[in-house]
Amino acid sequence: MTETVNVSGAPATRPSTDPRGGLFKVVALAHEVLAGIRPDQYDEVTPCPDYSVRDMANHLVSVLRRVAVLGAGGSFMSVPHFAEDIADGDWAEAWAVSVKEFDAVWSDPAVLGRQIGLPWGPVPGVVASVIYTNEFVLHVWDLAKATGQNPTWDPEMLAAPLANMHRAVPAEPRGGQVPFGPVVEVHEDAPAIDRLVGWYGRRP
Template sequence: MPDPRDLFRSAVTAVTAVVDAGTDPDTETPCSSWTYGLLLDHLVSGDRLFVGLLTGTMSPPSSPRAAGALAEPVPSPADYRTWSSRLADVFDDTEITAREFQVPAGRLRGDQVIMLRSVEHVLHGWDLAKAAGAPTLDLAPVAAALEEPARHLLAAVGAQALGERRPFAAPVPVDPTASAVDRLVGAFGRDPGWSPDPVAGYARLVEQFAGHGDVELPDGTRRGFGADGLRTDGQVFACTHRGRLMIKLPAAEVDRLIRTGLGAPLAKPGQRPMREWVLVPFDGAASTRADQAYGFVSARG
């Protein structure tokens, strides 16, 4: 098994790229009732807490904080780097792995503490990526390396006990042939197929373009392809399709979104995928991508 300290640093590196993508702090996440901002705060405050616990400058709280009790203002990417780096430095102390510590999840050895924080960063990094519309590809190798030791950790702590400590949850059944990331997040209570609410997401986009004089909003009178779509110069640039946002973008950008796992191809049965159309979630990047689609179609009109 890789050194736990190396796994933690790899997890932090992968999540840093997600955090740097940024998004609206109020964006919903796969963790019910926890917004992007609250989860980022949870990660940063968690690292700050564990620095205190492992260095003896802080006692463990009697119970985890509720989502609504998380502090404001929302931490920045710089805050994430600062505290994850400080915790990594604490983990580098070779005496840490040999000692036992009383932490919110129970009494754990130092190497188990490192594993716990690594899992938290990968799990919540996945949450943040799903919310922000950022790639999760960099999390894959870390998740693969963490999967077996993470299951040992679950056995040591107890899945029920850990599930009671939000924002973990009870395990979700996942196909054994699924990716390592999906299996890991499922083991800690996430639905790998989660996506944001499409109805609320599209309503926000309609409101976003309501002030554009050259944009025709859906009025329920059209039928056929793009009936509920947003149009400019008579051409659809964004609409809903089977719970996702369908947008028109340059072929190169469509290819990039599909390649990074952020988008899915759009094709009629028995036909090749459309080169300039892609399906994306109504996540924190939906507004920006709809703007890109609007600009692309407007320029060609």
């Protein structure tokens, strides 16, 4: 999954007036997971089959940088898809540096009403917050799964992505312009993170 996909642009329900709590929590969790990657895991394949652990770590850092730039009114295309300036193993350190800029932008409540320029068109910051919470959750899960980590998924991280997943990416079609596999069915009583990743074609 990449954050450039149009299908993730329309939450099914009106976001809460301030959904940033989940975004901040998953950004903090990402740092823990990045710090837990071992050198022997860099070339392992993640549940996103085109991404190794190295690729996904570089992409995650790039997404964090991009979210900070977008929140400040900058251009989506000004940040590359992968943060290729980071040496292997330095992802957690790079994340900590980028979090400072992210926090400076997204801690300001004014960002919620700001128009965020995504590739398919501008959305309010309150909507972008939900989109990127979902993006981070899925890719942090990808990394954790590939590296044998079992992080704790705070319910606040998952609430908005779960509420919006059916509209954001319908069950059909999948493939092509919708870069997700078929829905993986999980029990209705399964943990929230399993239900979320299953909807996006991951096998919990």
